[in-house]
Amino acid sequence: MSRPAPGTPSSTVTPAAASRAPFGARLAAAMDDHGPLCAGIDPHAALLDAWGLQDTADGVREFSLRVVDALAGHVAAVKPQAAFYERHGSAGLAALEDTLAAARAAGVLTVVDAKRGDIGSTMSAYADAFLADRSPLAGDALTVSPYLGFGSLAPAVDLAATTGRGLFVLCLTSNPEGPEVQHARAGTRPDGAVQGDAAPGPSVAALVAAHAAALNAGAAPLGSVGLVVGATIGDAVRATGTDLAAVNGPLLAPGVGAQGAGERELATTFGAARGNVLASSSRAILRAGPAPGDLRAAARTAAEAARRALRG
Numbered sequence: 001m002s003r004p005a006p007g008t009p010s011s012t013v014t015p016a017a018a019s020r021a022p023f024g025a026r027l028a029a030a031m032d033d034h035g036p037l038c039a040g041i042d043p044h045a046a047l048l049d050a051w052g053l054q055d056t057a058d059g060v061r062e063f064s065l066r067v068v069d070a071l072a073g074h075v076a077a078v079k080p081q082a083a084f085y086e087r088h089g090s091a092g093l094a095a096l097e098d099t100l101a102a103a104r105a106a107g108v109l110t111v112v113d114a115k116r117g118d119i120g121s122t123m124s125a126y127a128d129a130f131l132a133d134r135s136p137l138a139g140d141a142l143t144v145s146p147y148l149g150f151g152s153l154a155p156a157v158d159l160a161a162t163t164g165r166g167l168f169v170l171c172l173t174s175n176p177e178g179p180e181v182q183h184a185r186a187g188t189r190p191d192g193a194v195q196g197d198a199a200p201g202p203s204v205a206a207l208v209a210a211h212a213a214a215l216n217a218g219a220a221p222l223g224s225v226g227l228v229v230g231a232t233i234g235d236a237v238r239a240t241g242t243d244l245a246a247v248n249g250p251l252l253a254p255g256v257g258a259q260g261a262g263e264r265e266l267a268t269t270f271g272a273a274r275g276n277v278l279a280s281s282s283r284a285i286l287r288a289g290p291a292p293g294d295l296r297a298a299a300r301t302a303a304e305a306a307r308r309a310l311r312g
């Protein structure tokens with residue numbers, strides 16, 4: 001088996017990476033073509049059962065391949081949730097690899113929702129796993145967690161830029177527990193200056209958004225460092241002083257459907273940045289399966305609603 005020589009820099013530019021347009025540009029085109037909707041691939045045990053599949057790695061693979069087959073060409077992106085593959089161990093990871101390969105072959109963009117984040121040296125290994133051309137686990141973009149400090153994400157930021165891939169950095173997540181961390185006041189300003197006790201820093205969410213904005217400065221039509229901003233967060237963008245319009249990157253908005261957000265929430269949450277939003281829905285679409293036509297109809301309905309709310 002051939003292996004890269006020890007010490008081979010992960011930033012090696014392969015011919016594939018050199019010919020790939022940046023993720024932000026590819027996603028902007030896909031959203032224009034198919035509507036601003038990402039369909040989540042979350043093979044929950046209950047969904048596998050409802051589709052007549054076993055709760056095994058083979059069941060997860062079959063489920064995922066059916067979703068890709070039904071939805072490629074009808075949604076801007078698909079988002080496999082890594083946890084549902086990992087729970088089946090190495091065979092589950094192989095199913096994720098097969099899912100990503102099928103999506104690549106079908107021409108639909110992939111966001112691997114693995115929410116990785118660690119100290120910089122370990123983040124380098126995560127970047128190699130999910131963003132390097134040579135990795136079978138690489139999609140078009142990866143969700144990452146900035147809670148070890150935004151700068152710890154640098155290896156992923158660098159490798160994504162080199163290989164034409166993207167990131168979605170957690171900013172204002174859709175779950176009700178998020179505010180205890182994301183609304184808190186940060187200890188530093190975007191320039192790294194430490195705040196004194198007397199002057200509270202920006203909110204953590206605003207700081208994360210400011211870092212993403214700096215990385216996307218000048219990119220057109222859209223930068224490749226996106227944020228995760230849940231569609232369920234109410235007025236948290238205003239409450240945290242988060243400037244989403246300045247980010248100039250895609251905003252992945254989970255929480256549509258099963259978590260309760262709909263057209264109204266999409267229309268009111270994102271302000272002037274709503275044209276950059278990629279609404280994301282998993283269970284609400286997947287429950288329409290397993291018939292491919294029913295899945296497609298559910299995705300089309302969700303995509304039309306997202307288009308009305310975000311681009312109407």
Ligand SMILES: O=c1ccn([C@@H]2O[C@H](COP(=O)(O)O)[C@@H](O)[C@H]2O)c(=O)[nH]1
Nearest residue numbers: 081173174175230254258259281282283
């Ligand atoms: O803030 C976040 C970040 C990620 N997610 C993920 O999106 C899907 C949501 O699934 P639904 O079935 O549409 O509720 C799931 O994979 C989450 O881990 C999120 O919900 N919120």
